[in-house]
Amino acid sequence: MKVRFGVDVGGTTIKIGLFDTTGELLEKRSIETDISNQGSNIIPDLVKAIQTFDIDLQHVQGIGVGVPGPVKDGLVYQAVNLGWHHYDVAKAIKTDWPYPVKVTVHNDANLAALGELMAGAAQDVKNLVFFTLGTGVGGGIVSDGKIIEGAHGAGGEIGHMRVGNKGFTCACGNIDCLETIASASGIKRLAAHYVQESNLPSRLRQESYYSAKYIFDLAMSGDPIAETIIEDVTDALAQATQILAVVADPDTFVFGGGVSRAGDFLIDKIRKKYQQIAFPTLRNIHFKVARLGNDAGIYGAFKSVYDED
Amino acid sequence: MKVRFGVDVGGTTIKIGLFDTTGELLEKRSIETDISNQGSNIIPDLVKAIQTFDIDLQHVQGIGVGVPGPVKDGLVYQAVNLGWHHYDVAKAIKTDWPYPVKVTVHNDANLAALGELMAGAAQDVKNLVFFTLGTGVGGGIVSDGKIIEGAHGAGGEIGHMRVGNKGFTCACGNIDCLETIASASGIKRLAAHYVQESNLPSRLRQESYYSAKYIFDLAMSGDPIAETIIEDVTDALAQATQILAVVADPDTFVFGGGVSRAGDFLIDKIRKKYQQIAFPTLRNIHFKVARLGNDAGIYGAFKSVYDED
Structure with a gap:
């Protein structure tokens, strides 16, 4: 039986999915990511791990790989968390592989999008x-x-759309990136901001540590600062979706990642705000919560091999 | 000799380009657009006009058509200026054409982008x-x-990105679309706004009519209101390009249309502002003035036939 692998290389673990050619996930394993020596052990470790699956290596048709950083035409420009810089991952895998094999390499978030489309929240889209x-x-x-993918592997880097209005500085060095508001770290920063700068009452004033999930829970129970934070987060995401609708004109917006565990409470708020500001013919775009969780990347990695046949 | 046609159907004229198969423009003609009877004469007129070119109709390999409105998979959803609604233009042309012929139909601005890439400001991109x-x-x-193209033919409708901050209402019904600032009508509206709402001195206070071009000329000569307007226009375009860079990651931004005749004066200002707010790895994206003017659409229409072979 022919098989294909979908691999998601993260800064902590490498997830490896064994798929049949129809896209059925047969088996899933994880290994730790060894980021020592500029990540030079990662690919050898990965190749060894794939070879421990109970399959005939000659039957491996392809290996799709997702990487946390910009990738262009298979070349990883930079993956800070792995120590990689201008690294040809496909070549490295092929060198270590005993048979001719097809290898495709893409950015991990791009592959997660493809995964949700293949087997998750946006099938048939x-x-x-x-x-x-x-x-x-x-x-x-x-x-x-x-x-x-774009000209520099930065296509879909939507966390760095400048749609905020709080003047928060982003990890990228710019101000007002979507990420400064609509991420777990953004939510925590908003909490600190309102505790300091507002007179609103809040349970948050009695806490020294607050997770994004805790703030969502407080908002659902009517806590004034937590509610204000959720308004900011959903305003920023509505603004981003308004823009993305006229730029890319998707059929569906899918929201994944830890913050999206707030689920329908979050998505319904974003959708309602979106509909108030959306381009008239695009008001009915679907809004969905991601379904594959951490597996989206390996599904997308599988699909990328398939698509590039 | 085999030939192909690139056609740009506008609300006033229909431009028809005759190309050889390499993309060389051999001849160009225009006819008036007859928008009477819900535009039902447009395609018969077009087919007749094509048949007057001095060629053997059997040698026509394909006809690419651009239309002012959203087009999805060749179907024109709506072209308000032509009176068309859910109109299968390819089918209409093929019905009138004496031989089997390939026909592709796309939105006119999308084809202009393709035209600039094929033969204009962004070749080899x-x-x-x-x-x-x-x-x-x-x-x-x-x-x-x-x-x-997107799911509803609205891909690239970047005039309706919500990036303004003046609260101006757009023709689409929303507020703060890019178009409310960075268009000829937006520039005129900004002029009226500042004449009314500011105390800045300006030659514009003595005028009852002002064109976008006149305002650019005034700005270059240091007129305070005109300068303020150009700051607003270039701020909005810098904001739009910052976002489009991380969304689509282009190699090049190309600016066409009447307002772009302000040329390097405009483009340099946008680029400088862009570079101050751009995602760090994307600061060197190229900014160029369009080269093909009104011919971009017919070049793109030609190319669309070629691409879909």
């Missing part, structure tokens, strides 16, 4: 914008079934 | 965002050589 609302905000855009 | 700054603001995005 060809145009999709995917947000990953985690520690930061990442994303991927699929247009007519293809990832928008 | 595969990722491009094109702005047309005319009475309104239109645009087209090309990703990896392909138009982003």
Whole structure:
């Protein structure tokens, strides 16, 4: 039986999915990411791990790989968390692999978008914008079934759309990136901001540490500062979706990442605000919560091999 | 000799370009657009006009058509200026054509983007965002050589990105669309706004009519209101390009349309402001003035036939 692998290389773990050629996930494993020596052990470790699956290596048709950083035509420009810089991952894998094998390499968030389209919240859709609302905000855009990779591998870097109005500085050095508001770290920063700068009453005034999830829970129970924060987060995301609608014209917006665990409470608020400001013919775009969680990347990695056949 | 046609159907004229198969423009003609009877004469008129070119009709390999409105998979959803609504233009042309012929139909601004990439300001580029700054603001995005058409034919409708902050209402019904600032009509509205709302001195206070071009000329000569207007226009365009850079990651931004005749004066200001707010790795994206003027559409229409072979 022919098989394919979908791999998601993260800063902490490498997820490896074994798929049949139809896209059925047969088995899933994780190994730790060894980021020592500029990440030079990562690919050898990965190749070894794949070889421990109970399959005939000659039957491996392809290996799709997702990487946390900009990738252009298979070349990883930079993956800070892995120590990689201008690294040809496909070549490295092929060198270590005993047989000729097809290898495709893409940005991990772009592959997660493709994964949600293949097996998650946006099946049967060809145009999709995917947000990953985690520690930061990442994303991927699929247009007519293809990832928008862009000229420098930065396509779909939607966390750095400048749509905020708080003057917060982003990790990238700019101000008012979407990520400064609509990420877990943004939510915590907003909490600190309102505790300091407003007179609103809040349970948050009695806490020294607050997670994004806790703030969502407080907002649902009517806490004034928490409610204000959620208004800011959903305003920023509505603004971003208004713009993305006329730029990429997706059929569906999909929201993944830790912050999206707030689920329908969050998505309904974004959708309602979106509809008030959306381009008239685009008011009915679908808003969905991601379904594949941390597996989106390996599904997308599988699909990228398939798409580039 | 095999030939192909690139056609740009506008509300006033229909431009028809005769090309050889390499993309050389051999001849160009225009006819008036007859918008009577819901535009039902347009396609018969077009087919007749094409048949008057001095060629053997059997040698026509394809006809590419651009239309002012959203087009999805060749179907024109709506072209208000032509009276068309859910109109299958390709089918209409093929019905009237004496031989089997390939016909492709796309939005006109999307084709203009493709035209600038084929023969204009962005040759040898595969990722491009094109702005047309005319009475309104239109645009087209090309990703990896392909138009982003989107799920509803609204891909690249960048005039309706909400990036303004003046609260101006757009023709689409929303507020703060890019078009309310960075178009000829937006510039005139800004002039009226500052004449009324500011105490700045200006030659504009003595005028009852002012064109966008006149305001640019005044700005270059140091007129305070005109300068303020140009700051607003270039702020909005810098904001739009900052966002489009991380969304579509183009190699080049191209600016066409009447307002872009202000040329380097305008483009240099936008680029400088862009560079101050751009995502760090994307600061060196190229900014160029469109080269093909009103011919961009027919070049793009030619290319669309070629691309879909």
